[in-house]
Amino acid sequence: MTESKKAVVLVSGGLDSATVLAMVKSRGFDCYALAIDYGQRHRSELDAAARVAEANRAHLKVLSLDLRAIGGSALTDDIDVPEEETPGIPVTYVPARNTILLSLALAWAEVLGSDDIFIGVNAVDYSGYPDCRPEYIKAYQQMARLATQSGVEGGNVTIHTPLIDMTKAEIIKQGNKLGVDYSLTVSCYQADSEGHACGVCDSCRIRKEGFRAAATPDPTCYV
Amino acid sequence: MTESKKAVVLVSGGLDSATVLAMVKSRGFDCYALAIDYGQRHRSELDAAARVAEANRAHLKVLSLDLRAIGGSALTDDIDVPEEETPGIPVTYVPARNTILLSLALAWAEVLGSDDIFIGVNAVDYSGYPDCRPEYIKAYQQMARLATQSGVEGGNVTIHTPLIDMTKAEIIKQGNKLGVDYSLTVSCYQADSEGHACGVCDSCRIRKEGFRAAATPDPTCYV
Numbered sequence: 001m002t003e004s005k006k007a008v009v010l011v012s013g014g015l016d017s018a019t020v021l022a023m024v025k026s027r028g029f030d031c032y033a034l035a036i037d038y039g040q041r042h043r044s045e046l047d048a049a050a051r052v053a054e055a056n057r058a059h060l061k062v063l064s065l066d067l068r069a070i071g072g073s074a075l076t077d078d079i080d081v082p083e084e085e086t087p088g089i090p091v092t093y094v095p096a097r098n099t100i101l102l103s104l105a106l107a108w109a110e111v112l113g114s115d116d117i118f119i120g121v122n123a124v125d126y127s128g129y130p131d132c133r134p135e136y137i138k139a140y141q142q143m144a145r146l147a148t149q150s151g152v153e154g155g156n157v158t159i160h161t162p163l164i165d166m167t168k169a170e171i172i173k174q175g176n177k178l179g180v181d182y183s184l185t186v187s188c189y190q191a192d193s194e195g196h197a198c199g200v201c202d203s204c205r206i207r208k209e210g211f212r213a214a215a216t217p218d219p220t221c222y223v
Numbered sequence: 224m225t226e227s228k229k230a231v232v233l234v235s236g237g238l239d240s241a242t243v244l245a246m247v248k249s250r251g252f253d254c255y256a257l258a259i260d261y262g263q264r265h266r267s268e269l270d271a272a273a274r275v276a277e278a279n280r281a282h283l284k285v286l287s288l289d290l291r292a293i294g295g296s297a298l299t300d301d302i303d304v305p306e307e308e309t310p311g312i313p314v315t316y317v318p319a320r321n322t323i324l325l326s327l328a329l330a331w332a333e334v335l336g337s338d339d340i341f342i343g344v345n346a347v348d349y350s351g352y353p354d355c356r357p358e359y360i361k362a363y364q365q366m367a368r369l370a371t372q373s374g375v376e377g378g379n380v381t382i383h384t385p386l387i388d389m390t391k392a393e394i395i396k397q398g399n400k401l402g403v404d405y406s407l408t409v410s411c412y413q414a415d416s417e418g419h420a421c422g423v424c425d426s427c428r429i430r431k432e433g434f435r436a437a438a439t440p441d442p443t444c445y446v
Contacts, residue, residue, distance in 0.1 A: 061292065061293075063288070063289070063292055063293075064287075064288075064289065065286070065287075065288045066286070066287065067330065069284065069286055070284075070286075070327070070330050070331050070334055071334060072330075072333065072334035089372045089375065093372055094330075095329070095330040095331075095333035095334055095371060095372070096326055096327075096329040096330035096333060096370055096371060097330075098370070099326045099329060099330075099366070099367070099370045100323070100326040100327065100330060103319055103322045103323040103326045104293070104319075104323065106318075106319040106322060107290065107293050107295075107317075107318040107319035107320075107322075107323060108293050108318075110295065110318035110319060111293055111294060111295035111318055130369065130370060130371055130372055130374060130375045131369075131370045131371070133369070135369055136366070136369040136370055139362070139365050139366040139369050139370075140366050140370075142362050142365070142366070143322070143359070143362040143363050143365070143366045144322070146353065146354075146356070146358055146359040146362050147319055147321070147322045147353060147354045147359055147362075147363075148318060148319060148353055148354070149312050149316055149318070149353055151353060152312065152353045
């Protein structure tokens with residue numbers, strides 16, 4: 001029996017990363033799920049991340065890094081989460097978040113001897129965050145191949161973004177095929193401690209519309 | 224009176240970043256020093272970072288991120304620090320460390336409205352770490368310009384590496400000109416809690432040889 005290839009999968013506890021984890025597992029990878037407790041307002045997504053990792057029998061690591069000490073976002077600072085659409089990049093954008101998350105994943109991947117990092121970014125039904133765009137991911141990968149010992153020794157770190165071109169409805173349909181239980185997930189930016197969603201923030205609106213467009217029941221618990 | 228431009232300077236408490244901080248201050252920047260408590264074996268370098276920041280009247284932020292949870296290095300895991308030169312990339316290499324440090328600096332710079340990040344990497348008298356090389360820094364900067372809201376809005380984040388082509392002796396001479404007090408700094412990978420240096424690790428050897436080559440007294444306290 002050959003050993004499965006290892007993959008590091010960033011999990012937030014939300015719908016997208018739960019789908020990615022199921023996709024990676026279905027491809028036969030041994031999954032190492034990385035969740036970051038960055039002081040996010042919606043703490044219950046960390047509980048969701050643990051549920052999602054368990055459902056996929058992934059190895060879970062939760063790292064703590066208090067980004068509230070840096071602030072600058074409605075998710076990490078005293079800024080209200082908008083409850084209707086706003087023009088431009090919304091205040092829920094967390095400065096350099098994906099760059100930080102990918103860097104921690106890169107470190108773990110190197111220690112595990114893995115070249116495969118998965119992140120559930122999406123550039124279709126998304127909030128316009130700069131660090132979800134394909135050109136950013138491409139540049140990150142180029143940097144990552146120069147950053148590490150494994151890169152110097154010929155490794156080819158790859159940042160996989162299987163959802164990047166999918167609509168939210170397509171993501172949900174894909175997850176349904178793989179048996180993802182979306183009732184385990186929390187997407188809301190201001191979910192309460194039990195994970196009940198507000199239904200009106202950007203993340204809730206995109207998710208709700210996704211279930212509608214996928215013509216599948218929405219298992220989200222709203223407040 | 225015009226406001227000074229802000230710069231984020233990564234400080235470790237070592238000789239190189241102390242020199243960078245003095246250089247940045249001498250260029251008239253308002254300095255924001257960022258030190259990361261990543262669970263490093265040589266804890267006293269964090270005290271040194273605070274001393275160096277104070278001596279330069281820099282704003283200091285210390286962020287905690289326990290990289291021992293990832294491990295894979297003599298600085299963050301149960302691996303001995305080598306006491307003589309070893310071939311290849313030494314075990315003191317911390318996977319993706321500079322990528323992680325720069326990412327936190329990038330986040331802080333964005334919140335401060337700064338485009339200028341300084342890091343004291345050096346590719347001459349160094350330990351061969353992949354994330355100290357000019358091609359890595361260049362790729363990081365390209366990625367950083369795509370990563371952030373300020374980048375999207377036309378900002379030009381720059382990763383400054385003023386020491387990258389200097390010998391250790393040149394760095395020390397530059398610091399002497401700027402009045403850097405190197406007795407405040409700790410470079411040793413296994414310094415004791417008072418900052419006494421072992422004198423035999425890679426970092427100590429390079430530093431000691433630097434003072435010799437600069438023909439300047441070595442103020443390091445050895446055990």
